[in-house]
Amino acid sequence: MDDIFWDNQADEYGIKTPELERDDKLKKLVEQPSWVIEGVYFKWVKPSFKMAGKIFILNIPLSLQEERIWNRYAKRKIGEVTSVKKETLQSVRDLIEWNRRYNQEHIPNFIKDNEFKSKIIHLKIMKISSNT
Known part of the structure; x- marks a missing residue:
């Protein structure tokens, strides 16, 4: 998207x-x-x-999400992964902050206050190994 x-x-x-x-x-x-x-x-x-038919909400630990955001940025910067994104260090910091608000506010509010509750499947993953 x-x-x-x-x-x-x-x-x-x-x-x-x-x-x-x-x-x-x-x-x-x-x-x-x-x-x-x-x-x-x-x-x-x-x-x-x-x-x-279904709306899946996947929550993974915030620390892992942030690690993946930084790793993606680093891989793009060194050319390991090609991308048309024109990220900057500040834009990644802004994304990290936005991601925190999204996880702590937006997801809970969406689950609580929407007309599609019967379609939601909420998957909370408490721990993912570092090999994932």
């Missing part, structure tokens, strides 16, 4: 795709006979929740 939500052709990091273009791409995705979407876009993808 990041590749639809964010404009990867923009000259700087963090520029959103125009809303109409983004919404049209989402609509085409959910018109398929079967589909899986992932991401953190509760508000933007809400139309897809109506069509979804």
Whole structure:
């Protein structure tokens, strides 16, 4: 969903795709006979929740999420992983902070206050080995 939500052709990091273009791409995705979407876009993808058979929420330890964000950034910077993202050290710090709020506020609020409770399957993973 990041590749639809964010404009990867923009000259700087963090520029959103125009809303109409983004919404049209989402609509085409959910018109398929079967589909899986992932991401953190509760508000933007809400139309897809109506069509979804199940909504899975996967919570993994915040420390592991942050480790993976830093590792991804490092791999992109050294060229181990190619990416069109134009991240900066500050944008990664901002992402870490946003990710904390997302996990501590947005996910609990979404689970508590939405019309799709009967579709939600909440998976809480308490520990993942470092080999994962």
